[in-house]
Amino acid sequence: xxxxxxxxxxxxxxxxxxxxxxxxxxxxxxxxxxxxxxxxxxxxxxxxxxxxxxxxxxxxxxxxxxxxxxxxxxxxxxxxxxxxxxxxxxxxxxxxxxxxxxxxxxxxxxxxxxxxxxxxxxxxxxxxxxxxxxxxxxxxxxxxxxxxxxxxxxxxxxxxxxxxxxxxxxxxxxxxxxxxxxxxxxxxxxxxxxxxxxxxxxxxxxxxxxxxxxxxxxxxxxxxx
Amino acid sequence: xxxxxxxxxxxxxxxxxxxxxxxxxxxxxxxxxxxxxxxxxxxxxxxxxxxxxxxxxxxxxxxxxxxxxxxxxxxxxxxxxxxxxxxxxxxxxxxxxxxxxxxxxxxxxxxxxxxxxxxxxxxxxxxxxxxxxxxxxxxxxxxxxxxxxxxxxxxxxxxxxxxxxxxxxxxxxxxxxxxxxxxxxxxxxxxxxxxxxxxxxxxxxxxxxxxxxxxxxxxxxxxxxxxxxx
Numbered sequence: 002x003x004x005x006x007x008x009x010x011x012x013x014x015x016x017x018x019x020x021x022x023x024x025x026x027x028x029x030x031x032x033x034x035x036x037x038x039x040x041x042x043x044x045x046x047x048x049x050x051x052x053x054x055x056x057x058x059x060x061x062x063x064x065x066x067x068x069x070x071x072x073x074x075x076x077x078x079x080x081x082x083x084x085x086x087x088x089x090x091x092x093x094x095x096x097x098x099x100x101x102x103x104x105x106x107x108x109x110x111x112x113x114x115x116x117x118x119x120x121x122x123x124x125x126x127x128x129x130x131x132x133x134x135x136x137x138x139x140x141x142x143x144x145x146x147x148x149x150x151x152x153x154x155x156x157x158x159x160x161x162x163x164x165x166x167x168x169x170x171x172x173x174x175x176x177x178x179x180x181x182x183x184x185x186x187x188x189x190x191x192x193x194x195x196x197x198x199x200x201x202x203x204x205x206x207x208x209x210x211x212x213x214x215x216x217x218x219x220x221x222x223x224x225x226x
Numbered sequence: 227x228x229x230x231x232x233x234x235x236x237x238x239x240x241x242x243x244x245x246x247x248x249x250x251x252x253x254x255x256x257x258x259x260x261x262x263x264x265x266x267x268x269x270x271x272x273x274x275x276x277x278x279x280x281x282x283x284x285x286x287x288x289x290x291x292x293x294x295x296x297x298x299x300x301x302x303x304x305x306x307x308x309x310x311x312x313x314x315x316x317x318x319x320x321x322x323x324x325x326x327x328x329x330x331x332x333x334x335x336x337x338x339x340x341x342x343x344x345x346x347x348x349x350x351x352x353x354x355x356x357x358x359x360x361x362x363x364x365x366x367x368x369x370x371x372x373x374x375x376x377x378x379x380x381x382x383x384x385x386x387x388x389x390x391x392x393x394x395x396x397x398x399x400x401x402x403x404x405x406x407x408x409x410x411x412x413x414x415x416x417x418x419x420x421x422x423x424x425x426x427x428x429x430x431x432x433x434x435x436x437x438x439x440x441x442x443x444x445x446x447x448x449x450x451x452x453x454x455x456x
Contacts, residue, residue, distance in 0.1 A: 160370070161363045166360060170360055176388050177384070177388050177392075184394075208387055211383060
């Protein structure tokens with residue numbers, strides 16, 4: 002089966018099963034919104050300098066809820082026996098990896114599409130002061146998250162204490178992605194231009210490439226039983 | 227019962243050599259090396275702090291190499307080496323952080339500062355503690371060994387990007403920027419540091435050999451137990 006068709010079919014299957022049950026998306030989005038509200042309580046109703054913490058709050062919501070979504074997604078795959086099917090199929094394992102990354106990315110983008118307007122409304126803060134650069138940085142940060150997240154969710158799926166294990170191994174690896182994502186989106190929201198955050202954007206691209214390539218190469222090692 | 231605890235001759239020689247070197251390192255650090263002018267006696271921690279940090283990085287590099295060799299050869303011994311190295315590396319990394327904190331208090335007047343090197347070491351500590359958590363969750367299975375090897379490789383590749391991102395993060399933030407006055411060690415200090423680093427490196431090799439041996443024995447024992455039970 003050609004490479005791209007494999008990717009397409011796996012994504013299609015994931016989308017159909019997700020749309021029918023809303024198993025991962027619903028819980029993930031609700032958790033992200035709850036985190037926003039808790040941050041609202043934690044940092045008080047009146048903010049001094051919201052621009053200093055805005056991106057941090059948004060990325061905390063994305064990272065924590067995204068990790069939950071990841072482990073739900075891979076846990077369900079394993080319970081349904083889908084994982085075993087993928088392992089046994091002759092499909093290229095790199096294609097399986099890329100398909101999973103795209104599915105996870107779609108989950109994260111769904112969360113962001115809901116969380117960003119919610120943040121703007123709840124905190125009365127202009128999230129998209131410059132629309133395209135901000136979108137680019139959120140996209141690059143999410144790609145990094147999806148690249149490492151998919152790999153580590155596969156590594157930890159099937160192990161004991163899977164959910165806890167995933168957060169423990171994922172967050173330290175994600176540090177460079179999180180720092181660059183928070184800095185770049187934070188400065189863009191505060192009114193900087195894309196040129197001001199060029200270094201962070203470069204860092205995000207480098208992280209994304211490194212994680213995507215290394216995981217793509219090694220995915221067949223973690224997927225086989 | 228054998229009095230040598232079943233250790234091979236080179237390992238027993240290593241025991242003796244290690245004992246002598248550690249004594250020498252202590253002598254060099256506390257008596258031979260001059261007392262630093264500004265920081266005084268506190269600076270003595272430097273000899274052990276740097277040596278422990280060196281060992282931690284050596285350990286994480288060994289995990290990286292052993293993981294690659296394991297994935298290429300699929301020989302269990304490399305998996306055991308990686309795991310042993312991680313346990314010992316995390317121990318030295320913990321020691322580095324604690325000693326650094328003890329030193330930072332009198333030297334910089336804070337227990338902790340978000341300096342690039344400190345923060346990178348802390349993130350490394352978390353990555354490799356995660357590795358140990360993964361190992362304990364997956365047991366001795368072959369799948370667990372492969373998963374851990376992959377984490378050992380990605381974790382090490384992550385180190386430079388963590389370092390650079392943290393450094394940029396710091397420089398874009400204003401705050402106390404702490405420069406370690408690295409230039410110009412007194413000659414006695416340099417020599418004491420070299421002896422200390424050698425002693426620690428040998429200690430690391432020594433511990434990895436012992437831990438690898440004990441883990442292989444424990445796996446063999448589990449194997450025998452499983453076959454008896456069946």
